[in-house]
Amino acid sequence: MAGEQEFLQQHFRKFYSEHKVNEPPEPASREFGIGSFGQKISRRHLAFKSLHDFNSFLRQEVPFFVSYSSALYKFPERRPMPAKEMLAADLVYEFDADDLPTACKQQHDSWKCPKCGRQGKGRQLMCDECGTQAILEEWFCPQCLGEARKKVFNLLEFLQDDFxxxxxIAINFSGRAGYHVHVRNKEVRSLSPSARIELIDYLTANSLSIFSHFRKEGELFAITKKSERSGWGRRIMSSITELLEEGDASKIAVFGSITTSQAKRLLSEKEMLLKSINERGVLPAFFGRASPSKESQSDKFWQSFIQSVIERISPIDRQTSIDVSKIVRVPETIHGETGLVAKTVSIDELKGFDPLVGAVGFGPNQTVKVFIIKAPRFHLAGESFGPFENQEAELPLNAAIFLLGRASARLAGS
Ligand SMILES: [Zn+2]
Ligand SMILES: [Zn+2]
Structure with missing residues (x-):
C-alpha cells in the first residue's frame, strides 16, 4: 500500500499547509502522540512549545492520526509517565457509534470467522458455528452518527443540570463514527482520582441505590411528587411516564421482565397508572402486594423496569475510562482512516451538524480511479456511493480518500 500511503499523505500535507490547527488549548503542557497508516498511535511523548511549532510539525511529518493528552504536565515530553509531573486533567468523554446497538449495523456491518470462514451481515462478535472471535468490518452512517449525537446531548444535560x-465544555467530531466532549473548567481539572470515579458512578447511577428515590411505604412504592423531583429521580419518572404513554406492550414487557399479555393488561389501565405516578406520587402495586416473607411481583416488575430505564438514559457506560494518561484526537486534525476532520462544533451547531457533510476535509473537484475491494453504500458530501465489491470506479477525491484510508480500496492500476 505504499502508493496509497503516499497519495494520502500528499493530500493531508496540502490540507495542513492550507489550514492552521488552533487546537488544543495550552499546547505547551500537553503530551502528543501520532499515528501512521493503519496504526492510530505509533509514537507518544512528543511535546511542542507552541501551536506554531505544532503546525510546522504537522506540515513536515504529516501524521495520519494526531492525539493529545487530556492531562496538563510540567514536563510533557519526559517518560515514564510520573516524570511528566501532572498539573491537572480535563475530563474527556468519547462516544462512538460502534458501541451503540443501532439497527442500521445489519445493513452496513459484516463479520467473518478467521477459523471456519463463516460470514454474515451485522455486528456479530463471535462465530455462531465454531465460537471463534469474528473479524468485524465496521462502517457508520447518518443514523449511527445521529445516535452518537443523542448521547452527547444526554451527557450535556447531566453536566449542566446536575453539576x-x-x-x-468543548465538543468535536471524532473524525470517524463519534464525538468527543472535553470539560476543561477549573472545578473539573483539580478532581482527585476518587472524585473522578464518583462522577462516573453518578452518571451511570452506579452509586445510587435505585430505590433511594423510591421510598417504600407499606406495600406500595411511594415516589416524590412531580414538582419535587430532581436529578435521576426526575429523569427516571419522566422516562416511565413516556414509556407508558407510548404504550408499546412488547417494550414494556422487555423492560419489566413480564409477558406481553401482562404488559397489555397493564396498559389497559394506563390512565390510572399515570394518575397515580404523577398526581399521587405512587408506583402502583399492579401485580399484587408483598407478603412479609416474599417479594411481590410488583416489586420485581418496578425494579426491573427502573433498571432498564436507567440503562436507557445513562449518558455513559461503566467502561468509561478515567485514565488521565490517555491521549485523544486533536480537534481540527484529519482522521487518517476517513479523511474527515475532527471538527469542533458548538452546542448550537451540533443540533444540525452532519459530519458526513460538515467535516469532509477534501473537495470533490478532482476524481480518482480506484479499485474497491468491498464497501457498503455510503454517504459523503451530500452524495451516495456504492455498494461496491471487487470493482473499479472513478470517485471524487473525498470519497476515494474515505475508502483508501481504511484500505477498502487501492489506487487503480497499482
Ligand atoms: Zn467459525
Ligand atoms: Zn449506521
Missing part, C-alpha cells in the same frame, strides 16, 4: 458545568 452546573456550563463553562469550558
Amino acid at each position: 452546573g458545568f456550563s463553562e469550558g
